[in-house]
Amino acid sequence: MPRYENRESGHECPGRGSRGKAVRVFGWVAGSERLGSLSWLTIHAPGFPAAGPGQFVLLQPEPPACFLPRAFSVAGQRGEEISFLISPVGPGTKQLTNLREHDPVWITGPLGNGFDMDTLLAPPMRRAVLVGGGVGAAPFPLLLDCLATSASGPDLDVLVLLGFRNSSQAEGGQPVRAAAARLAAGGASCRIEIATEDGSIGKARLVTDLLAAEQRQGDRLAVCGPQAMCEAVWQTAREASGLSCWFSLEANMACGVGSCHGCASLRADGSLALVCRDGPVFTGESLYGVGEQE
């Protein structure tokens, strides 16, 4: 049975209070599974604290193929077992997805702000919509598990929209499905829609097509995916009214903790934010502004 399946949603979401509690520990691979073109990697990390949804870690196998560690969203956590959804795009991610059980890995985290669950769930709460593109689905299993253990868990209305390149990449959506099933098992309403660009599942469409068809006033959106998708989601969401959007960004990182100032990202007002320290989660307004659509 795959590791992401059939587990109770046992994660205690720490809220945003995990600053000051990050660690750097030497862990090892507890499991690694291919999910189509993505991989589900689980690290046993002794003493690793509870991560919040949208928080990330730095991973570096020992011995490393790359000089710097790489950043990954925490996709799931069961105590000291932390899981990641990884897309093998370069040497760092390829080394990680080729690791075998017991291979040693340094892990630093949890890092960054993550999605602010209090704000996401603050009344008047209508519906949480999770929008993910490709490996951008990574933070959602943990986010769904946190919703399941939240006070309002059983009363929630949750919609998950995932876009993938093709059916092989879409296999990477399985841990999200599993977490959604756990949430629904607790009584919440939770639905998943999947779009593939090449139409290998359903007709060919983008995740923004799903969003345009589904979005309603008052939806709270948690978004993670490639930059172009994020911008398109923002454009789409602005056509409905009263939506709130939080985006989880990526940037090349070196330190992950605010030391190097390398992960700067331009905000709407022309200022620079550090993705690792000020993010990775930002509001749509701060990133893309409230000005007119071009």
Added chain:
Amino acid sequence: MPRYENRESGHECPGRGSRGKAVRVFGWVAGSERLGSLSWLTIHAPGFPAAGPGQFVLLQPEPPACFLPRAFSVAGQRGEEISFLISPVGPGTKQLTNLREHDPVWITGPLGNGFDMDTLLAPPMRRAVLVGGGVGAAPFPLLLDCLATSASGPDLDVLVLLGFRNSSQAEGGQPVRAAAARLAAGGASCRIEIATEDGSIGKARLVTDLLAAEQRQGDRLAVCGPQAMCEAVWQTAREASGLSCWFSLEANMACGVGSCHGCASLRADGSLALVCRDGPVFTGESLYGVGEQE
């Protein structure tokens, strides 16, 4: 059953005629066994020609941990299966000894001159003495197999003297034992003596102690090991008379084929030899001269 055991000595020794026939091919690991602190690595190398004893190859796994390939004596060959005795001393050798079956490896060779079997066996042939220190035993299984298939095979008198740091390293001598057994099975006289520096096998002694006790006029010595051991063997051998010595040298290499001029080694006359092209096997006289002992 370990790969180096119980095989017929089936290798057709090519003599020194293999120049101009080297190849660079993409092979894969056919087997890897720990022998104490050393490893026996077998690569399946499609189209690889017959190597002579003392010839070497360049190995580089794919993807490589190191920028440059690394040089290794051919320790055994059965058709397209080439074996190596490897001591894990740094990143290159550690990557190689950690490879698993089917892992891909680039292999270039056979390179260098190797031991000249015609001269080694030229009449009046008395006895061939193989002297190896540590992983310097590497070329001997192939050398013994070549002796077994040589015309004079059944009439030979062969003595193998191996020195190791301790009993763990001495396990690396097993492929030499196996090859010696094959040679003896063909009718030759073949004896092995082993010395360990820490006395974990027999009493604590050096391979030169064995040599001093065993050497006879007219012995032909094929020597491979650390530089200090080679020099000590030369000093010891000069105390007997009429001995001929051939030494297989090491040097840091980049190209292995005479392009980079990096592997230069100083000869007795002050000139520089390229270990990869002019060696790796040199006569004792050319390396250490015939002058007075200090």
Added chain:
Amino acid sequence: MTFPMQSQHSSPDLIVHLGPLTLAHPVINASGTMEILELADVFGEDVLKSPPVGAYVPKTITLKPRQGNLPPRILETPAGMINAIGLSGGGLEAFVGGSLPRLLTLSCPLILSIGGFSPREYVELAAGLRQALQAGAGDGWTQRVGLELNVSCPNVHSGCLLIGADPGEIEGVVSAVRREWPGLLITKLTPNVTDIASIAAAAAGAGADAISAVNTFKGMVIDRRSLRPFLGNVTGGLSGPAIKPLALRAIFEIFARVEVPVIGMGGIRSAEDALDFLACGATVVAVGSAGFTDPWLTGRIASGLATSLSERGLTLRDVVGIAHRREA
């Protein structure tokens, strides 16, 4: 959290004096690569109580607040990384009012790095810091705080790099700052010059108490998709293990030329690397990019140095510059 054993890395064998400063061990961080207050935010306050560094060096301070260059600003390269941060930070006033008081509570010495866009700016920065320290750091602050002139940042379009490549300019800046700054004065050099030793000699001649080298090597990366420069700033500075052999050569040449102590850096990620720099002539070594992987690396390297020295039966003093002496 794994933490280097305090007992080891403050072992008396490792104590070094850098002018008036006393360092518990010779392994410090390189400017711009370790923000200890950020580390405290992320990992907890312990790092402030027992900092892993022999002395702490904050990011280069500029006179005015700066955002730095447009992203992207960093990329990994073979065995290294390239950066084009371009000196981002709140500027002198924010530093003096914000970080400085907290940094002064650290148990280790502080080395403040400043970068100007003209000789005058260096002087203003030094004067501003001196005033703040005189007011807020108590008597004897010169025994706890040093100043490093970053005349070597490759990522800003005017000012410091130009100063750093010209012995005459260096002399001007160093001697002007020398008049304003009573404490330890370090000059950090760029390796992007024909003859770094003569620049070091100019700095020492003008009153620098120590030389720090090297800053990053100027390089660039091409974006694979567009075939245009990858970094927002077009060029950037290369650091990490890739440059270690080049940095060692620079330290070797500087040590042969000047009498003042040298702070060596460039690609250090292990105690062995640190030994290499000491052997070439560094009195103190700094860890830069490799610390991004492990914020406690400086402490671990100090522990490793202690072990390695005792295994070799050598003292720190024996090792500094040993590569210049014939084998015994």
Added chain:
Amino acid sequence: MTFPMQSQHSSPDLIVHLGPLTLAHPVINASGTMEILELADVFGEDVLKSPPVGAYVPKTITLKPRQGNLPPRILETPAGMINAIGLSGGGLEAFVGGSLPRLLTLSCPLILSIGGFSPREYVELAAGLRQALQAGAGDGWTQRVGLELNVSCPNVHSGCLLIGADPGEIEGVVSAVRREWPGLLITKLTPNVTDIASIAAAAAGAGADAISAVNTFKGMVIDRRSLRPFLGNVTGGLSGPAIKPLALRAIFEIFARVEVPVIGMGGIRSAEDALDFLACGATVVAVGSAGFTDPWLTGRIASGLATSLSERGLTLRDVVGIAHRREA
């Protein structure tokens, strides 16, 4: 033996002209890193019949025979290697009498690299080669043979490096050789200078038809056991992927300054790397240390370039210098 498909890497799309020379493709070897006659000895004569290179560059020729530096002469470094060969070879006479006739039978152009210890030696070398070629290479030899002045070797203790770091010296050597050499004249530059573009401008101004860059970066390695310099020559030259970002920056700056074509090298090991150099302004690229791993790498890179260009819908001409132009 795996061999790059001839059909691909001599595809007309890849043909480049370097002065009077016509190269089937723009990927050549770097001097001192590929001895094609040795390759023929080891792998067989095929390599001479269809050389993988667009032009062949033998090791730098000196006037007198030289053994080069004492061993050890090479060591791997992070993502690269350091060497201190120090120009070993049989000297001009041996080259002219030995290798030259065989090299002239190659189907690709030949670029002869020379290194002198004084301006006079460069002139003598050029004159000696010109005479040999006039005598032995038939009419029109200038369309098949070029000359590269190695004024940039970091591993010899006098002469060429000093020349290579000074615009005035460069002008002297280049203009003197220019009078002796009627064919393509390339100057190969050292990156160990403050401003490589102004050195390139001096060479072009004095009559060089092309600039080749970069030679190795001066570095050193410490022996782990003795803590003394590892290389017999103390310092050596760093090459390989580690230096690629630095080399790209040099090419970018040279292209912006001079009109003559640039031969770019430094850490190339893939078609993507080659594209990076073309984008920065190289007309031809050279493979050095990475060829030690694979003697046919030049041919493979040429094939890869052809594929990559056609995937991008670009010609060679489009790509050369594209990093200097704004995105469309």
